[in-house]
Amino acid sequence: MAARMVMRWHLRQVMATRGIFQTSDLVPLLADRGVHLTRQYVHKLVTTPPQRVNMDLLAALCAILDCEPNDLLQPVAEQAEQAKTGTDTTPRESFGIGELRPIRAAVRRPNDGV
Numbered sequence: 001m002a003a004r005m006v007m008r009w010h011l012r013q014v015m016a017t018r019g020i021f022q023t024s025d026l027v028p029l030l031a032d033r034g035v036h037l038t039r040q041y042v043h044k045l046v047t048t049p050p051q052r053v054n055m056d057l058l059a060a061l062c063a064i065l066d067c068e069p070n071d072l073l074q075p076v077a078e079q080a081e082q083a084k085t086g087t088d089t090t091p092r093e094s095f096g097i098g099e100l101r102p103i104r105a106a107v108r109r110p111n112d113g114v
Contacts, residue, residue, distance in 0.1 A: 008074040009049035014065050023047070026064070033060040 020026065023043040030037055035057050037045070058069055065071075 002080050003077040004080045005075055006078045007049065008076050010072055010074060011061065012046050014067055014071055015046065018065050020065075029064045030057070030060050033063060035060045 015021070015026070023046045024039050026042050026046070027037065027039050030042070035054075037057075053073075058072070061072060062068060
């Protein structure tokens with residue numbers, strides 16, 4: 001399996017170490033530094049890792065939290081999961097419960113061929 005690089009987003013943890021626990025507390029602090037974001041966007045920014053970060057936003061976050069970009073972003077090598085195919089030769093007993101397939105039921109009437 002090949003490793004791929006992903007970025008871990010630690011904004012919430014850094015905020016907590018600085019005593020900021022409400023995402024809405026960041027909105028006026030960012031606005032003071034010229035970054036105007038909605039309360040909903042700031043909440044999403046704190047709770048989910050963003051796909052891309054604006055440099056002005058990153059600089060404002062670092063100034064507010066008195067940290068450096070590497071405190072907020074951490075590159076991590078993650079193992080890429082190999083796509084499963086139907087030609088796997090692994091014995092059936094080694095599959096987990098999520099790998100099981102339902103068995104087709106046969107509907108029989110009381111008077112049919114019994």
